[in-house]
Amino acid sequence: MELAPQTLTAPLIHNILSQLPSHQTVVTGRTGIKLILQAIKEELNGVFLLPAYLCSSVLQTFQEEKIEIAFYNINSDLSLDLMHLIKQVENLSPQGIFFINYFGFPVAKKVKEALLNLKKQCWLIEDCVQGSLVEATHPVVGKIGHFSLTSFRKYLPLPDGGLVINNTQHTLAYLPAILSKFVRYRLFGKFLRYEFIHHYLNSSELEEIYLNLFAAAERELDTQTPMQGMSEISQDLLKRLNLSDAMERRRSNFLSILQAFTETPKLQSLGVPLIAQLPEGVSPLVFPLRVREKKRDQLRHQLQSQNVFCPIHWHLPQEVQVTEFPEAHQISKEILSLPIDQRYTKDDMNSLIDQLLIAYQNI
Structure with missing residues (x-):
């Protein structure tokens, strides 16, 4: 008996999903990429083009499916x-792009037009995993590709979960919802982190345990891309989230920091915002x-000493050669991602700016 794809019924996003032709849940973003590649693999007999600025998890899925890849350049912004x-x-006459x-920002209008034109001759996969x-x-992303995907765990307080949007007649394989090691590690790690932060159990042992759990979860992913649907635990949690409020908080926090950089010469001496506008819908x-x-590394270290943890998106994989893509590598050496997620308020952003200035003075 053929099973129907696992879909989402969370009421807060039902109106959005009802506009989509076909969608299926996945446990991670890289699961979504691999699911798409498996659906079209029989039609691939050439190279797939990837952006030179990307994380190694994207490459992993193409390598696991033994699909030939090449890169195209990304500008300094x-x-x-x-x-x-x-x-x-x-x-190269690629089979796909x-x-x-x-970071949730759509491509420019002229790029969109060019991609839609290229869509007539090769597959397009649109990565929306960052929001x-x-x-x-009315989403501002996910409207170009034959397939698009997102990863809820990147921007929502969920242990796992993502979504693949299918705008083709191809059938995506059924993925059962399994509470795998990866999901359990992430779930337990989030519980312990909550205790650490909110109940003031400022224990180095507790911190080490939850960090080790998160690391173990990532090792599970790096070993082999899990081919599973979104866990029922995360689906239930998603139903309780107000995504609209989360988006508005993120936008407000982004604008607070952007305004501070616009008005503060010392911050301008510290660095340059990679994105200086916030379009509607982002x-x-x-x-x-x-x-x-x-x-960058000195600043990051100083912020860590103040309990401000800023990720780096991303350390580039070795397959992206510095001699061929120097700009991508330069961005990778200089980029620092300041946290603006929905947990934080305007006061938190003001505090973050103060901590940035203090850290800058100490480097």
């Missing part, structure tokens, strides 16, 4: 280098900053 992409298409809406696909009634994942004068 993370916009897609359209001239280089077109050149790669002309030279994978592109990313970085803006399900938070708004639910930004973080506030991406390019730190000046090769001081």
Whole structure:
């Protein structure tokens, strides 16, 4: 008996999902990529183009499916280098193009038009894993690709979960919801982290345990991409979240930091915002900053000493050669992602700005 794809029924996003032709849950974003590749693999007999600025987890799925890849360039502001992409298409005649809406921001209008034109001759996979696909009634991303995907765990307090949007006649394989090791590690780690932060159990032992659980979860993913649907626990948690409120908080926090950089010369000396505008409908994942004068790692260390933890999106995989893509590597060396998620208020953003200035003075 053929099983129907696992879909979401969370009432807070039902209106959005009802507009979609077909969708299926996945446990992680990389699961979604692999699910898509498996659905079209029989039609692939050439190279797939990927952006030079990406994380290693994207590469993992193509490598597991033994699909040949090549890269196209990304500009200094993370916009897609359209001239280089077109050149790669002309030279390589790719079977597919994978592109990313970085930090929840859609590609520029001219890029969208070019991609829609390229869609006539090759597969397009649109990566929306960093937000803006399900938070708004009319999403600003996810409208270009034959397939698009997101990863709820990147921007919501869930141990796992994501979504693949299928705009084709191809059938996606059924993925059962399994409470795997990865999900259990993430779930237990989140419980312990909550105790650590909210109940003031400021114990180095407790901190070490939950950090080890998160690390163990990532090792599970890095070993092999899990082919499972979103866990029932995360589906239930999703039903209780107000995604619209989360989006508005993220937008407000982003604008607070952007305004501070606009008005504060010392912050301008520290770094340059990678994205200096906030279009309607965008639910930004973080506030991406390019730190000046090769001081990114020093600044990050100083912020950690103040209990401000800023991720790096991303350390580039070795397959992206620095000689061929120097700009992507330069961004990777300078980028720092300032936290702006829905847990934080305007007062928290003001505090973050103060901590940035203190850290800057100490480097």
